[in-house]
Amino acid sequence: MRLCCEVDVVSRHLPALGLKSRGKGVQAVVSLCLPPRGNELQSGPSRACLLISTRKDKQGTRYELKENIEQLFIKFVDEGKATVRLKEPPVDICLSKANPGSLKSFLSASRMAHRGCDVSIPLSTLKPVKTSEFENLKIKMVITSKKDYPLSKNFPYSLEHLQVSHCRLARIDMRMLCLKNLKKLDLSHNCIKKLPATIGDLTHLQELNLKDNHLESFNVSLCLSTLQKSLQSLDLSKNKIKALPVQFCQLRELIHLNLNDNELIHLPFKIGQLTNLRFLSAARNKLTNLPCEFKNLSLEYLDLFENTFEKPGVLPIVKLQVPLTLLEACARTILSYRIPYGPNIIPFHLCRDLDTAKTCVCGRFCLESFIQGTTTINLHSVAHTVVLVDNMARMEAPIISYFCSLTCYVNSSDLLK
Structure with a gap:
């Protein structure tokens, strides 16, 4: 089995030496492989080892798996990320940008190899990775x-x-x-x-x-x-x-x-x-x-x-309601005080009305009670x-303006000239 992803091999000795890892992975092919014939790992049901091959090192670096995985970090496996922590050598093999489905199968097989069980998936052989295999990267x-x-x-x-x-x-x-x-x-x-x-x-x-x-x-x-x-x-x-x-x-x-x-x-x-x-x-x-x-x-x-x-337009569109309806008054209060709302709190159609509320030139909000006028805007102002x-x-274009009350309209009447 082979997994195409980015790999960063981090030694756990670095912090003790006052050093940091570069924190950046390289494109690699990670394989679960059979060791060479005559190797002592061949005795026993599980013979799988881990091989990490890169473009610069197609022969790859091999790591034993049997009873050698200290921990698997799989919290972000659905994002194609995981870390295999080995006992010897004391390194963390950080995998990223992998296919989540393939990564899950790969980690499952690695866990079986660690326990000494037979790996249920076909294993690769310890051969150099071909350049064509890096196309998946x-x-x-x-x-x-x-x-x-x-x-x-x-x-x-x-x-x-x-x-x-x-x-x-x-x-x-x-x-x-x-x-x-x-x-x-x-x-x-x-x-x-x-x-x-x-x-x-x-x-x-x-x-x-x-x-x-x-x-x-x-x-x-x-x-x-x-x-x-x-x-x-x-x-x-x-x-x-x-x-x-x-x-x-x-x-x-x-x-x-x-x-x-x-x-x-x-x-x-x-x-x-x-x-x-x-x-x-x-x-x-x-x-x-x-x-x-x-x-x-x-x-x-x-x-x-x-x-x-x-x-x-010369004449404004007047939709003022005096006195304000209870719905209008409540909507203005909710929006003015930025009170949270959602379909889990109030009916969906009210959420839609609040989402589409108009903003008056004075900064206040209006729902169904307003005066609508059209002015021009110099586009260089934006x-x-x-x-x-x-x-x-x-360089000018017409722009709609809303007024929440007759007072706002009168005070801004010069905008409509």
């Missing part, structure tokens, strides 16, 4: 034609960068979603119509490129997944997306966002929560105005070229570099 793979797409074998589990473009994929291959080390996934120029929720299981994913596909929506579950903490770059350009969910603004690590050439009629109205966003492109959509919280952004680059922006909105060299 590839970090980057680029596929740009359908004929090169792997059908009969899996993607290397160690991949950190995978590009599959121009392959006419109609859906995302589930084998890709098992690559837990992926940091960059490029599926541009395909025919993907829907995103599976399991993309959110890629806990290290930093860049996702879905340019030029057939997407019509963005899965809400992805906005609530671990992508909230990892995703920094998202390219959804050249699709058919009409709207993004409110929860999209929970992807707060986003730095680059490309929404060019879609059918967006509006941006998520909580877009101001994307505090790390620095590069935003939403050119050639159907935007008629910008959401109120757009003014909270702090961008380096902004492109809103060729949208169908309308002129600010971005250092701005692409012209149209061929008329305009």
Whole structure:
């Protein structure tokens, strides 16, 4: 049995000598092997030993296993990580970036070899590892034609960068979603119509490129997944997306966002929560105005070229309720005092209402009682570099403003001129 992963062999004598390990693994093939003929380990039911081979040392270093494992650390085995602590020599063999299923089988077999039991899986022989076997340790793979797409074998589990473009994929291959080390996934120029929720299981994913596909929506579950903490770059350009969910603004690590050439009629109205966003492109959509919280952004680059922006309306939309309903008063209190809420505390539809509450120009919140007006915003107030909105060299765009009371509206009436 052979396991492709990263290995760091750490001597436990180092701390006593005042030294530290370098703490970085190397690509290796770890094998459970049979010792050479004539070796004393051949007497007895279990003859397995551990062999660690690297690109620089294909012959490998051998470690005995029978009654020689002091402890197995398997807390993070589902993440492809484990440590085998040996008695002699006193070293910790740290394994990472391994396939979790293969790693579990490998550790189980190692435990059996330690106990002197027969190992139930086929063992390798003590031969130098071929260079081709290190192919499973590839970090980057680029596929740009359908004929090169792997059908009969899996993607290397160690991949950190995978590009599959121009392959006419109609859906995302589930084998890709098992690559837990992926940091960059490029599926541009395909025919993907829907995103599976399991993309959110890629806990290290930093860049996702879905340019030029057939997407019509963005899965809400992805906005609530671990992508909230990892995703920094998202390219959804050249699709058919009409709207993004409110929860999209929970992807707060986003730095680059490309929404060019879609059918967006509006941006998520909580877009101001994307505090790390620095590069935003939403050119050639159907935007008629910008959401109120757009003014909270702090961008380096902004492109809103060729949208169908309308002129600010003269008359405001009045939805004031006097006196406030109990629901409105409670909602404003919960949001103002940042009282925690969730579907386990209050009904789901109330959570949705609270999530979509408007923010008044004064900073307070409103749910169903408000005045809505449209003003203009100079885009240079939110971005250092701005692409012209149209061929008329305009740098302004209409933006929606909300007022929680008639007093706020009157005090801010100069904004609406």
